[in-house]
Amino acid sequence: MPVSATETGRSDAVEQAVAALGGLAERDVAIGPMTTYRVGGTADVFVRVRSVADLHLVARARRASGMPVLVVGRGSNLLVADGGFRGIAVSLLDIATDVVIDESTSVVEAGSAVLLPVLARRLATVGLTGFEWAVGVPGSIGGAVRMNAGGHGSDMSESLLDARIVDLDDGRDTVVASADLGLRFRGSALRADQVVVSARLQLA
Template sequence: MAAPARRSRGLAGRPATPRRPLPDARRRGPDLGARRGDRAPRSRWRHRPRARGGGKLTAAVRDRLADLGRRLAASELAPSLRRDYRLGAHTTYRVGGPARLFVTINDRAGLDTLASIVADSSAAGGPLPVLVVGRGSNLLVADRGFDGLAVALGSGLATFEIDGTTVTAGGGALLPVLARASADAGLTGFEWAVGVPGTAGGAVRMNAGGHGSDMSESLVEAVVVDLHRGGSAALGVEELHLGYRTSSIATHQIVVSIKLQLRFGDRSAARASLAEIVQWRRANQPGGRNAGSVFTNPEPAAAGALIESAGAKGLRIGTAEVSPKHANFIQSDEEGCAADIVEVMREVRRLVTEQHGVDLAVETHLIGFEPWELP
């Protein structure tokens, strides 16, 4: 669906549209997609998210992907290899086209095999496009799909262990599971994660957070495998460069495991905190087909408040809509498409820029889009 026509600005003889005052985030309830103001981005430059896996493949890359597929099919990973596999089922938006190659890894040995094969292919002709898929709770894949290798971690890399105040978990471990298990063990400091529908590995890459905390508060180290170069490394929290929804983890790197350092606390209080967080999210944030907060929070206001103040709450384009419950969420219909979601993002950014002079930065990872298709 074509984007709505944009209104001209700055025409001669026509006064500029007055901007509405910025909403004061301090007058609102907690925005669970927000991070503390002291970590918010300060730049006023226009944000333009990168497209990953978009564009037509060159014949050389197409041939190398075909060769990679043959190598994977001849390896121990063959049973989990899929071709032209639809990625929508692995995202919370439930939309998106297929990955040219898709493989599920269930143990460290399989991951080492994958890294060796991909690294050899990359060394022969340059890095191949790789996408690591967790729960897909912060991911939007283009309707045309992803021309590359998509990798998912299976149940064998989703286990965890609690020893005293130390929690060690596989990259595929679910955050809500870790939050509840640590609370049951009488630990505190990770309760916020009960409301984040992602994996431990994805949480490190995005420095996921909520309720005034994030991964950087308790993370000690993460073991990372590099698919382009092969090999692995244990990176301390300083080496991960965790910022507001960012880290140094690249798209071709997989977080195999993490180590958290928590604190002993009151088990009943921790469980009560979990219940409060879950209740707040159910009351204030929509369920269904969405990927959580779409835009990062600019300083000093919350993105949701800016969007609502700009009149975009409930905005619908095709099969996508700004949630009437929380303006920083975009909902997709059951038969939705990624193109409509991107169009809603684009229109929301335009309205907020026009009304408030604030350029919202997209938090969602956009995969497979052409540069000119980005919001």
């Protein structure tokens, strides 16, 4: 059976992405099992990011191949089609799990892969308030910033100071103030190719 031009173009894009990513790239990885529902197909290319420098390689791969990028996160708000994802799927679980608490200022910095319930309980343990609403929300900091997650009368915008964002379109690594994120009810102005690496919260 002849190979269609679409299939050829997709294959070329995958090869370009893999070449740009080097040893970071994995092919045809099942990402459905990484979600809460544990269903769905594979990603053409999968990357386990281990440093912010790796994210810059993902940006280079995206530009070289033209493939879309999907940050898998904790998968609590993601449903993967049976046909999979025809692009580059990225996991930050190896780099974005740190939590730094400054008890003198009540400022908390958390990596994007930190689970909301885990962080809420830890903050309560050290006597910080303002994040209790998150104890029952099954998601991570990165996803919570992107969708301005909330519950019980509060949300991320109430305590978010700023977020560190890596733009996979141009490779920029910037800290963006909460007021400039376009936060709204269950949404923000962040594009799919803008990756939340960490966030700072002002608590009490």
